[in-house]
Amino acid sequence: MSNFQIKKKPTVYDAIIVGSGAGGGMAGYVLSQAGLKVLMLEAGPFYDPKLHSFQMLPPWASLRRGAGTTRAFGEFDAAMGGWQIDGEPYTAAEGTEFHWFRSHMLGGRTNHWGRISLRFGPNDFKGKSYDGVGDDWPISYDDVKPYYDKIDVMLGIYGTKEGLPNDPDGIFMKPPKPRLHEILIKKAGQKIGVPVIPGRGSVLTEDLKDPNSGRQKCWYCGQCGRACKIYGDFSSSSCLVIPAQTKHSLELECNAMVREVLTDQNGQATGVSYVSKDDGQEYQVMGKTVILAASACSSARIMLNSKSSRHPNGIGNGSGAVGKYLHDSTGVAMGGIMPSLLDRKRYNEDGVGSVHILSPWWLDNKKAKLDFPRGYHIEYWGGMGDPAYGFGFGIQGINGKYPTKDGQTKEAGGYGASLKQDYRRFYGANVGMAGRGTGLALESNYCEIDPNKVDKWGIPVLRFNYKWTDAEILQAKHMQETFQEMMKAMGADITWGIQGKENNYGLEAPGRIIHEVGTVRMGDDPKKAPLNKWCQSHEVKNLFVTDGGPIVQQGDKNCTWTILALSMRTAEYIVEQKKQNNI
Amino acid sequence: MKRRDYLKFIGVGSISAGLLLESCKTDGSDAAPSTTDAAEAPEGASDIITAGREQHEIDRDKRLLSETFFNEHEMATIAILADIIIPKDEVSGSATEAEVPAFIEFIVKDLPEHQVPMRGGLRWLDLECYGRFEKAFVDCTPGQRLQVVDDIAYPAKAKPEMSQGVTFFNKMRDLTATGFYTTQMGWDDIGYKGNTPNTYTGVPDDVLEAFGVKDMNWG
Numbered sequence: 001m002s003n004f005q006i007k008k009k010p011t012v013y014d015a016i017i018v019g020s021g022a023g024g025g026m027a028g029y030v031l032s033q034a035g036l037k038v039l040m041l042e043a044g045p046f047y048d049p050k051l052h053s054f055q056m057l058p059p060w061a062s063l064r065r066g067a068g069t070t071r072a073f074g075e076f077d078a079a080m081g082g083w084q085i086d087g088e089p090y091t092a093a094e095g096t097e098f099h100w101f102r103s104h105m106l107g108g109r110t111n112h113w114g115r116i117s118l119r120f121g122p123n124d125f126k127g128k129s130y131d132g133v134g135d136d137w138p139i140s141y142d143d144v145k146p147y148y149d150k151i152d153v154m155l156g157i158y159g160t161k162e163g164l165p166n167d168p169d170g171i172f173m174k175p176p177k178p179r180l181h182e183i184l185i186k187k188a189g190q191k192i193g194v195p196v197i198p199g200r201g202s203v204l205t206e207d208l209k210d211p212n213s214g215r216q217k218c219w220y221c222g223q224c225g226r227a228c229k230i231y232g233d234f235s236s237s238s239c240l241v242i243p244a245q246t247k248h249s250l251e252l253e254c255n256a257m258v259r260e261v262l263t264d265q266n267g268q269a270t271g272v273s274y275v276s277k278d279d280g281q282e283y284q285v286m287g288k289t290v291i292l293a294a295s296a297c298s299s300a301r302i303m304l305n306s307k308s309s310r311h312p313n314g315i316g317n318g319s320g321a322v323g324k325y326l327h328d329s330t331g332v333a334m335g336g337i338m339p340s341l342l343d344r345k346r347y348n349e350d351g352v353g354s355v356h357i358l359s360p361w362w363l364d365n366k367k368a369k370l371d372f373p374r375g376y377h378i379e380y381w382g383g384m385g386d387p388a389y390g391f392g393f394g395i396q397g398i399n400g401k402y403p404t405k406d407g408q409t410k411e412a413g414g415y416g417a418s419l420k421q422d423y424r425r426f427y428g429a430n431v432g433m434a435g436r437g438t439g440l441a442l443e444s445n446y447c448e449i450d451p452n453k454v455d456k457w458g459i460p461v462l463r464f465n466y467k468w469t470d471a472e473i474l475q476a477k478h479m480q481e482t483f484q485e486m487m488k489a490m491g492a493d494i495t496w497g498i499q500g501k502e503n504n505y506g507l508e509a510p511g512r513i514i515h516e517v518g519t520v521r522m523g524d525d526p527k528k529a530p531l532n533k534w535c536q537s538h539e540v541k542n543l544f545v546t547d548g549g550p551i552v553q554q555g556d557k558n559c560t561w562t563i564l565a566l567s568m569r570t571a572e573y574i575v576e577q578k579k580q581n582n583i
Numbered sequence: 584m585k586r587r588d589y590l591k592f593i594g595v596g597s598i599s600a601g602l603l604l605e606s607c608k609t610d611g612s613d614a615a616p617s618t619t620d621a622a623e624a625p626e627g628a629s630d631i632i633t634a635g636r637e638q639h640e641i642d643r644d645k646r647l648l649s650e651t652f653f654n655e656h657e658m659a660t661i662a663i664l665a666d667i668i669i670p671k672d673e674v675s676g677s678a679t680e681a682e683v684p685a686f687i688e689f690i691v692k693d694l695p696e697h698q699v700p701m702r703g704g705l706r707w708l709d710l711e712c713y714g715r716f717e718k719a720f721v722d723c724t725p726g727q728r729l730q731v732v733d734d735i736a737y738p739a740k741a742k743p744e745m746s747q748g749v750t751f752f753n754k755m756r757d758l759t760a761t762g763f764y765t766t767q768m769g770w771d772d773i774g775y776k777g778n779t780p781n782t783y784t785g786v787p788d789d790v791l792e793a794f795g796v797k798d799m800n801w802g
Contacts, residue, residue, distance in 0.1 A: 052635030056778055059765035061632065063644055064693045065686065066765070070640045080637050177785030177802035180794065187799060198801060200785050219780035345790055346774035351783045387769060389690075392760030396738050396753055413737045413749075415756065417672040420772070423760060424674075427773050 006273070009285040013039045013251075014286035015574065016272055018258045018302065018445060021108030022560050023547035023567040024293030025236030025244075026151075030571035032248035036578070039285060040241065041256040041274060043294070044104030047111060049227035049238045053078060055327050056221055059388050066388035072101070074388060078111035078227035080359050081101040087456035091463045097446075098464030099511035100297060106254060107237025108295065109514065111227040114378065115354035117157050117202040117561040118182065119148050121166030124555030131365065133373040133471075137523045137552040138533040141168065147565035153236045155564070156208050156215075158352075159200035165549075166555075167360040173206040175199060175356070176220075179349045181341065181382035181431050182357045186416040189488035194378070194482065195362050201354030202234035202561070214243065222385070224353025233353065256283070259292050259459050260306035260315075261543065267310030269543045275457045289542045289574060289583055291518075293567070296548040297326070299449050300519035301462050303530075316530050316537035322520055323448050325441040326464070327554065329515040330376060330472045332479040334497030335432035336487050338382075339402055342429050361437075361556045372474035375556045376437025377532060378482075384428035392423055397495065398409055399426070431492055435479040440471050441518045441553045445510070461468050466510040476507035520549030535570040542583045546570050647692045657705050659721050661687055661755075664708075667732055668759040675772035678763050686762035697754070705752025711748060 014036040022041060032038045042501040049055075054076040060187045061063045062075040071077045081103040092098050103109045122141040123130040146166070148424030152171040159172040175198035178186070186196040203224065204217045215231040215238070224233045231238040245248035255277035262271045263286060271286035300323045306315035314322055399422040400412025410418065450463035480499065487494050499506035523529025526538035535550045537543040547566035549560050577583045618654065631644045652663065665678035665687070678684075692695040709719045716727050724733075735741060735748035736756075763769045791797040 047635070054632070054635055056780075057632070057769070058770070058778060060767065063631070063647070063689050065690075065761060067690070067694065069635075070643060071692050078635070086639065125624055175802050176783055178800065180786045180790060180796075183786065183791075183796045184794070185797050187796065220783040221778060221780065223778075287607065340794070345787070346776055347787055347790075348776035348779070348781055349783065349786075350777035350781075384777075386775060387761075387764040387773060388766065388791070389761055391764045393757040394753075395756065395760065400739060411737045411754070412739045415668045415732065415736050420672055420674070422670060423764065424773060451756075 004282075006282040006284055008299065009283060011037075011285070012037075012291075013037050013285070013287040014578070015039075015289040015291060016041065016285060017291045017293060017548060018105050018272060019043075019108065019293035019295065019298070020236060020241050020252070021293065022110050022236050022563045024291070025107065025110070025240030025369060026564050026567035027291050027293060027546045027571040027574075028250050029240040029244040029248070030568055031574065032244045032250040034575040036575070037249075037251075038244075039253060039287065040245060041258055041272065041285075042104075042106050042252065042254045043257045043277075044106065044255065046252075046254045047078075047080075047106040047227075047237050048242060049078070049111065049231065049235055050229050053227040053229045054267050055223050055226045057456045059386060060373050067390070073112065076223070076226050078173050078225060079109060080105045083410055088461070089453065089455060091453060093448050093463055093465040094542060096465045097509045097511075098466040099509055100197060100462075100464070100516070101511070101514045102295065102298070105237075105243060106252070107227075107235045110234065110236040112225045113560060114379075114558070115201040115203055115224050115352075116232075116358070116558050117200055117354075118360075119168045119170060119379070119565075120144070120555045120557055120562050121164075121168055123166045124553070124557070127374070127553050133571070134553045135523070138522050141290055144531075144562070144565050144569065148561065149567045151561065151564050151568060153209060155202055155239055156204045156206075157202045157561075158198075158205045160198045162197055162360075164280070167557075169202070172200070173204065175528065176203075176205055176218075176352045178356050179383050180344075181338065182380065182495075183381075184338065184340070185357065185380050185431070185486075188486055188491075189359065190194050191489045192485050193362075194359050194486060196357050196359050198289055199355035199358050201352060201424050203352045203354050204232050205352070213239075215239065218352055220350055220352060222350030222353045228533060229501050237373065238359055252401075253540065257457055257459070258294065258302055260302060261308060261458070262286075263306070263308050263315060263540070265310075267308070267315075267540060269540055270316070287579075291544045291546055291570075291574075292549070293545070293547040296517050296519045296551075297462055299545050299549045300447055301449070301459075302518065305460055307523035311539075314539045316543055319528055319530050321443075321528060322445050322530050323462075324446040325518040325521050325552075326445050326447055326516060327439040327441045327518045328467060328510050329513040329554065329558070330437040330439050330475055330479075330498075331513040332476045332483070332497075332506045333432060333434035334480075334483040334487065335430060335504070336492040336494040336495060336496075337398060337426065337429050338490060338492045339429070340491055341431075342402060343405055343425050344384075344428050346384065350385070351383075355379050361410055370478065372471050372478065373440070374438035374471075374475070376435040376479060377556050378433050378435050378486075380433045381426075384432035387411055395419070395426070397440060401493075410497075431487075431490065432481055432497075433486065435476075435483070436513060436515070436556070436558065437472075437479070438554065438556045439510070441521070442469070447519060464511075468504065468507060468510065473504050473507060476505040477501075482507045515548075515554065517548035517551040517554050519561050520545045521552050522550045523552070534573045535566060536573070544570055544574065604653075605631065622677075647689060648690055651688075652692050652698065653688050656685055656719070656721070657702070658688065660705050660719075663721060663728065664732075664755050665759045665762075667728065668756050669763045672770065675768050678759050681763045681766040681768045683759055685760035686765075687758050688759065697758070700754055704747070704754065707747055707751060
């Protein structure tokens, strides 16, 4: 007889949260702080930036000098997992493409994210009313504003009050001072009418109001992507989950890969089943409320895999919309050299690891007669950074083009002492920019369960169907034109990134920007959307989703600050509903 | 042996590193320093980062460190080339002083797309030297080596028949530079000042003035 069995945990929790990223971390923090008995399940290992970050390791501490062999963003990047995870595949329908970056670890992708923290604006919540494209959210900016305000104060964010109509100001700490290339970029922007404002990032440039936060001010190593040992930036691990564990008795189970949501005969959620990656055993754990925050696509996957007689299409999927309206941000990038920065003076300009400047979307599509809806913001980079794998590559493409200080033009390529001088000459003269814009939420872009494939845990995997439309491609064309104009105004020579129609103007493939959202959308009509305006399942009142899934249509902003605000709003709603014995 | 004979010799597929090495007596002055650290380095396994990494990453490093890609002859050639590309000067030391060959040995195992271009490029170089001087690159005099290097180090003026050599030298230059500037010696050479706790106080005044942007500062 086989000893295969499913172990049932004895405790019944007030709430079970699946996932520990921004959405799960915030829900876990709020609910445990309110005194609820909360269990958080995380599919990956425990991770504490204080113990596990690669911060301030020099490049030679890496055998591959930081090359991205096993981590797409370089050896020192905090994110485990990546575009492919061994034994946990996903597929794409023929003729479509989607790239899915997963980070199974405590805190998920918030350990390495760019900390660029932008509120969605009033028009982003009411896009259809604004320009007739897509759908309005069932809530407005005013509904979310109080939560943006609260997380600004709770987690810390720098920026400046600009009074822009669709890029609302927050409660800001002072921004980091600009670096030289950033001042020159701003100057160029003034010439061609592209506004450049101080960046907005969740990095502590001042002390937090809460003296017991356990977090310290930024120490300006510029390495937020490695996760911060002093908790100087926002990660869900350091700022939400670990504090909730230590201060509010949140229970955490790591390496717990959730299969499905369990239901009773009425179709209400009773708990979840999961496989433990530690012992390979199957478990069931019961909870009065279940909150999915496994990431937009993983939560959709769990819902679609949670089939029962009451939920033949997956739990809470009477609308059939679970998995649909998947959308990522658009992305186009360009880089070059600023000759004015050759042979520059050396000093430490690591700065913060988020952005010091950005260009919020500045055009009125109608007035500017643009051939695409919505827009994009621009992020910039440059400066005298820490050399890593790739440093110095391709010098023969540039060192013959620019005369030296004494007016000598060298033959391209070369070797020896003269070549060493060239590496010094060009150090810190690189600049670049990337657009991040609105991809449309379309019913025709979706993830679904692949009928023919399971992962190594036996869980049916996702199959993606995603194609860009003219809206995104023409937006990418506009980015190309803007970036080229910007580089020219900066006096920079473009070395990479110019792309034409044949390559969609350099538009990154769907998923590459890692802002995928929309798969479990909110809506007032249960026939059209799985969730109501509280991110609560229309059909299963004790089931909630608090990751990027509920986002109806993202703006030209990164989604994390909105995920945090929505999660806090939903968690407070759950506390209130529990008090009233409604769930 | 004439070049054509040498090619025939390779053609039978029997040339071994040992054979080639037998004929490789370096001429002393820029004899390759010992560059087999990477190949011998299992003890380096103790330096592998473990905190914050996944087991498969640690296993990969251990496996790669236990494997050897380049033979001794190839490593000797790499060492000489690396020091031609990055020699000691008044600012910093040479590529071999910064242990660049060991880095190149590791990185071609880590990123196998470098393997064929590097191995083949090294052989191309030896054949080119053999054709001209009836000696492998390492056996050539420094002057002979530079004669060949000069023909492949300048892409814009290189002769068309040197194109494969140019491609190889570009890669060799790339890997040497990356290997050098990602060391303490490279940091000091390039003048990188960061990777340390500090408070960023903005662009120094003299730089703002030099660029005429003092009025545009903020924060």
